[in-house]
Amino acid sequence: MPPVSESCIxxxxxxxxxxxxxxxxxxxxxxxxxxxxxxxGHTLVIPKGHYETLLDIPDALGAKMTPALARIGRAIMxxxxxxxxxxxxxxxxxxxxxxxxxxWHVIPRFDGDGLKQWxxxxxxxxxxxxxxxxxxxxxx
Numbered sequence: 593m594p595p596v597s598e599s600c601i602x603x604x605x606x607x608x609x610x611x612x613x614x615x616x617x618x619x620x621x622x623x624x625x626x627x628x629x630x631x632x633g634h635t636l637v638i639p640k641g642h643y644e645t646l647l648d649i650p651d652a653l654g655a656k657m658t659p660a661l662a663r664i665g666r667a668i669m670x671x672x673x674x675x676x677x678x679x680x681x682x683x684x685x686x687x688x689x690x691x692x693x694x695x696w697h698v699i700p701r702f703d704g705d706g707l708k709q710w711x712x713x714x715x716x717x718x719x720x721x722x723x724x725x726x727x728x729x730x731x732x
Contacts, residue, residue, distance in 0.1 A: 597642045602693035606640040615667075620653055621660050626697065630707065633672040633700040637661055643694045645683040657696070665698050674700035 596603035604610045605624065612624035615635050626634040637660065643649045649657070665677050678699040682689040701707065 600693050630699045633668045635698045637696040644692045672700045675703045676701045
């Protein structure tokens with residue numbers, strides 16, 4: 593695990609220096625309630641080590657994150673009687689990342705809760721789709 597950052601609020605929470613309402617914890621992962629929730633039960637799931645974005649997380653740790661997120665999502669749905677949940681992550685400032693310690697939001701959702709999805713484009717040019725697909729495949 594990489595060292596924690598002394599200035600990172602999530603590292604300080606993981607070290608127990610700042611309070612949190614813990615939901616789940618193991619050697620590598622910590623989940624705690626968001627203090628500014630979108631809905632009741634909104635949980636943040638973080639690696640305990642300091643990784644700024646998803647791109648920095650080692651594959652072995654990433655492989656542990658998915659089962660933990662599923663387990664937490666299932667528990668949140670059961671506890672809150674949610675109809676579903678969003679599991680999302682922002683990477684870099686342009687996407688809306690505010691705390692630069694990789695983290696996932698698990699947000700309970702309810703039918704008719706009024707929360708909106710982002711707008712989707714329609715009538716996208718097929719050639720443009722093909723061009724971007726080719727560029728992405730080339731970058732892999």
